[in-house]
Amino acid sequence: MRKSILVLPLLALAACTAGPDYRGPASAGAVSLPERFARATDIAGAETPAVAEWWKAMGDQVLDDLEEQALSGNADIGVAQARIRQARAMLRAERANTAPSVNAQALYAHATLPGIDLSSSDSSSDGGNSGNQSLNFYNLAFDASWEVDLWGGNRRGTEAARAQVDAAEADLADVQVALAAETAQAYVSLRDRQQRLVLGNQKFERQRQMLSLTEQRRAAGTATALDVEQQREQLERTKAGLLPLTADRDSYLNALAVLVGKAPGALDDLLAAPGAIPLPPATVPVPDPAAMVRRRPDIRAAERRYAAATAKIGVAEAQRFPTLSFMGLIGIGGTHPDDVLDSGNLAAIALPQLSWNFLDFGRNAARVEQARGKQDEAAAQYRASVLQALQDCEDSLTRYGSSRRAVESAKRSLASAQRTYALMQQRFTARTATRIALLDAESRQIAGAEALTQASAEMTARFIALQKAIGLGWK
Template sequence: MTRHLPLLLLPVLLSACTVGPNYAGPPDAAPHASKAGRFARADEDLTTTAQPGVAHWWEELGDPTLNTLEQRALAANPDLAGAEARLRQARASLREQKANLLPKADATALYAHARFPGLNLDNSDSGSDSGSGGSSALDLYNLGFDASWEVDLFGGQRRAIEAARATAESAQANLADTQVSLTAELAQAYLNLRDRQHRIALNTQAIARQEQMLALTRQRFASGTASRLDVERLSQQLDSTRADTTPLTAERDAYLDEIATLTGDEPGDLDTTLTPIQPIPLPPAQVAIGDPAAMLQRRPDIRAAERTLAADTAKIGQAEAGRFPRLSIMGIIGVGGTSPADLTHLDDFTALIAPQLSWSFLDFGRNKAKVLQAQGVRDEAEAKYRSTVLAALRDANDSLSRFRARRITVATLARAKASADMSASLAEERYRAGTSTLIDLLDAQRQQIDATQNLSNAQAALTGDFVSIQKALGLGWSDPSPAMQTSAR
């Protein structure tokens, strides 16, 4: 036994060798991210550099209906269920690759009946009958086990496990990215719905005011105190306002259906719940944005791209291992004979162990081509990672710029609405005092409705920009449930 010990230890020693490059982490795709951009120029009155919470950012809007819809979407959205299924597939693949590193054993049971023409066999012990024409028959019974093991000499299987683990982690990041996109898309659809509902209501008020103005102008035209031009101008304005209502109604219905499908419901199921008009939710006074380094570590799409890069790097070593010799060991042990009683003779068994060394040294460059392909795939993954990082920074900076500009717009329109409110109030006082006409009052009220509509639109857009910031920062995801986190170790 001592004489064969070095031979037994040789596979163990060789298996310590692992070919291919070791993954050293992602490249620094944005070395100057913390020194420039909207992160570094955050206005303290608009944003704060405090680190944001990862999940449930929509609760900052203070809208219970939106909170309920987000919970329904995270529980029943089909796209999210598909991402979870892909994660389970990736983790099952990891368990399979880990199992491939271990020996494989099979149990076999065999019964065979053979008839040999032209042979004279002594069948006295076999229980077989000789047939006519000089033929003989033979029965064979066997129970046994066979095992095989391919020694991972150069680490190809270990690289496969490394790639499968990184792929599973990429699938988990893709699941989080799906959650980010889903929560942001649902919030945006909800804001668009509330905006269209308010615009329809304001349009209805504007139509009522314009109809009164047109009726009074026609009366004045009949009495000779107004021109035909005044009538046509107001009539054209009324038709234009009425025309605006039709596309707004179609958009409102489309957003109702979009919300239903995002929450996993059929179109129309939520119409009763969402038809009553509610205020458009507004963002908080301060928005936590953190810093670029934290964002790059938090965004799921960046983490997914980085894990894909790690998996493709490991696959280079997996391809490299194919260029070297392969050692496999097969073993067989079994009992049996020509009668069922032979299966009980446990001291009379057959055993075989057969090491086999194979090497495709003359493959005319096939394995080398596979290595070059793996290297190309890895380089493509690195380029995609760099692109993802730069796109994330641009997305975050653009979202912050739009949010700041929209805050200024909302403030300006708020002042305009306050002025329109004051004008309408003064016009009403003058009308009651008899110093102005009803048509002047109706015109002031129409301008007040227009100012209210402009402000409402801007507020909805501001909250939409807030949603875009949350998506750009990679917020709105949470770790899978404990059952989903179960994986082979």
């Protein structure tokens, strides 16, 4: 009965857990979420977007293959995966802290003891010096220790480590989101530069012909030197504009190779031929703000770090209270090797220990205050992540909607340039317009195609940014 009276308080203490319990992300401070995004007007579809592989909605198989390679071979993925392994190892270590530790050791000692007579034992004299005796000692020992988690400090440590694992996994998903968007952006930019280089070379050829004809007219006295210089200036401006496009094209080829985990130049053969710019679907599925907050990996990572910081307050507070530990030692041995097999030489010690660092001049209180400060910091970072995500989505929706309107305007401009060229062809056929005027109209038509290409690439880039803002692209 007396043992039960002593054990029951210990069990009750062991059920205690220091520090605040985690109450979910709402405890970090309320962030008012609207029912829908203010900028999601006619561009947003009613269906729920898929989390992974949003790029397949653009119907470009080359892009699909590049995304698959990037998500499996990029170095940043390997870094994030290594951090997950580290966090999981830390969790295992924290769990192990709640279990007893057992050590085993074997000892052999040889000692020379001057001035002590050990003749009663089987020891030999040291080189004939009767004043010095030698002693051999053999021992096998096992010791075990266990600290009772009276205040739940170890449990809070395990809780914090588990939250850190969740945060590391969310970080991996965030890397996937960023990597998918970066790969798609680089691919779209590459196709844009390739298309504009083709059109730019076509325009350059038309302008070269215009310069040649103007020089002929100058020789015939029907054009001035000013006309020639104006044509030459336009030709050189077009030529100069092709140079940065070429550099950009090569840069995006290098970027894509590195993104998929290969050396620059490895994708040149695959991507050398110009390809069409992938275009987004007519409507884009956009979740409500609450669903976006649940999906974005960076927000989930911030929430998990807030949970870990909350648990670490309990770890710090548990250090303010007494600790109860048990230690046991079993040893067997003697002066002969056979003594380690003789149960009569068995020695055992059991030692319970209660310790309390009650006078630490405020050190533990400072550690608790530091832990609470880190919790406040994590809560603020979580709120900032949510607000930044809301801004990202609203900005992306605005820019994407604007880019769609810009594409429509570029289409109308190109259509007008095409009609102008058709009318000029009629006049040229009727011999009421010169060939230079016809080439100029064709150059303007090509310039309209360039503008549409650039606007289309910008629209797709804004679509990609919107998918990233929503938090899509992870598995």
